[in-house]
Amino acid sequence: MTTPDSFRLNGKLIPFSAGQTIMDAALTAGVYIPHLCHHPEFVPHGSCRICVVCADGRELCACTTPAVAGMQVESDSDDIRALRVALLQMLFVEGNHVCPGCEKSGACQLQAVAYYCGMLDLHFHSFFPYREVDASHPDAILDRNRCILCELCVRASRDHDGKSVFAISGRGMQSRLIVNSPSGRLGDSLFSGSDRAAQVCPVGAILPRRGAFQVPIGERLYDRETIADAGGPAADDRG
Ligand code: SF4
Ligand code: FES
Numbered sequence: 001m002t003t004p005d006s007f008r009l010n011g012k013l014i015p016f017s018a019g020q021t022i023m024d025a026a027l028t029a030g031v032y033i034p035h036l037c038h039h040p041e042f043v044p045h046g047s048c049r050i051c052v053v054c055a056d057g058r059e060l061c062a063c064t065t066p067a068v069a070g071m072q073v074e075s076d077s078d079d080i081r082a083l084r085v086a087l088l089q090m091l092f093v094e095g096n097h098v099c100p101g102c103e104k105s106g107a108c109q110l111q112a113v114a115y116y117c118g119m120l121d122l123h124f125h126s127f128f129p130y131r132e133v134d135a136s137h138p139d140a141i142l143d144r145n146r147c148i149l150c151e152l153c154v155r156a157s158r159d160h161d162g163k164s165v166f167a168i169s170g171r172g173m174q175s176r177l178i179v180n181s182p183s184g185r186l187g188d189s190l191f192s193g194s195d196r197a198a199q200v201c202p203v204g205a206i207l208p209r210r211g212a213f214q215v216p217i218g219e220r221l222y223d224r225e226t227i228a229d230a231g232g233p234a235a236d237d238r239g
Contacts, residue, residue, distance in 0.1 A: 004069050005017065007069060010073070034050050036048040042200075044064045081118070088110075088114050089123045092110075095147065096131065097145075107215070116226050116228055137186040137191060140208050142177070149177065152201065152202065160195075160196040164180055165195075
């Protein structure tokens with residue numbers, strides 16, 4: 001039985017309040033649904049699709065779908081897990097993610113979600129796209145090779161910092177993160193290392209300078225616990 005303000009997620013009763021999405025209600029109830037572009041501080045974006053669930057027989061994104069009383073949601077069925085792994089594999093081959101050589105390894109949400117979901121290989125051929133690295137800013141390096149186009153930096157810079165430093169340009173495989181400055185380089189923009197946008201990247205695409213390897217690989221957040229145990233959404237601010 002569900003109540004007027006509850007639904008079932010993997011058989012468990014989840015209460016919700018008006019306006020909450022499936023993701024909001026699940027996280028409030030302490031149930032982790034894998035996600036990458038979702039962050040509780042920012043409006044949902046619904047781009048990575050990693051939060052896919054089956055809600056009353058339909059595959060939907062938990063981060064953008066409003067909770068409805070009585071709905072039956074599955075986030076952990078064999079089909080949903082297989083779909084999520086395929087989406088992760090596509091994210092990996094679309095960019096250049098070289099985890100063993102990445103400063104973000106062990107604190108990267110893409111890597112941590114892939115571990116959590118049991119992704120064992122790339123499955124697809126890697127695209128090896130050419131992506132620009134921008135090392136023009138004194139506070140951070142922008143390495144587009146690792147960008148998953150989640151737009152968290154876009155939302156943080158626009159909605160929190162009030163600067164709109166970042167945007168996504170192009171479509172499909174031509175999509176890329178661009179910087180709002182006369183030269184298109186980060187060093188000529190309003191970006192600062194103290195911006196919220198400098199802290200929200202779930203992968204190693206926006207890397208703060210002067211902090212590399214302060215926490216050794218092997219001792220980082222997701223080296224110590226899974227992304228589900230770490231609390232998922234807030235984990236991006238912790239190394
Ligand atoms: Fe997302 Fe990071 Fe790319 Fe910005 S730089 S869109 S936060 S992956
Ligand atoms: Fe829901 Fe990315 S977390 S689409």
